[in-house]
Amino acid sequence: MSHAPGTDRSAFDEFVHARGPALARTAYLLTGDHHLAEDLLQTALMKTAQHWERIHTSPEAFVRRTLYHQNISWWRRRRFAETRLDGYDDASSPRDPDLRLTLAEALRQLTVKQRTVLVLRFYEDLTEVQTAAVLGISPGTVKSTSRHALGRLRTLAPELADLMGADA
Known part of the structure; x- marks a missing residue:
């Protein structure tokens, strides 16, 4: 995952390591599918990395909001079959x-x-x-x-x- 110049890569990595499992559970509960949950979380974390300098003081709220919005975007756009x-x-x-x-x-x-x-x-x-x-x-x-x-x-x-x- 690429970071914008000047971002604090170690802080981002620590955040992902510490909060990743809880965020993955939420992604799974939202999607009902392990593979979709992984995709959803990866998308949210990529967006978080891109905005890390701006949101590093409250990254979990940013990731969770991104998870919710991205999930809604997916089911509105594609109307995934139940999983x-x-x-x-x-x-x-x-x-x-x-x-x-x-x-x-x-x-x-x-x-x-x-x-x-x-x-x-x-x-x-x-x-x-x-x-x-x-x-x-x-x-x-x-x-x-x-x-x-x-x-x-x-x-x-x-x-x-x-x-x-x-x-x-």
Whole structure:
């Protein structure tokens, strides 16, 4: 990866080394596909490297925003077919293997937009307003998309109700 003249390559490399795994998990949750997640993260990191001197004080926010926007750009432009979530392992995933499979299958049946909103709201723990700002949509659209996605999850897999909580 090339850097603009005068950039601090070691600081960028340290950032990627320290935050890369967490950013890769987010990219995977956004795309549902390991290969697309790698492409998405690589694209975001290339943009980060190009702007490092300007954003080096808050690079993670820049990378995450780039991940969200790039993912939206991809699904708006190409309308990727739904992808599989096989093999994903995260400490925040349910411990029960059957429940994990149920969750993975239910998430596969959501639209990319629904899955993206749920990742931002419940995995990244952003507010509705923050999610709307990241995605460039209104808070009302975030609310309705979340409501529809959670309703669809309840229909597809009622056994996930404990994970979603009573108010979700």
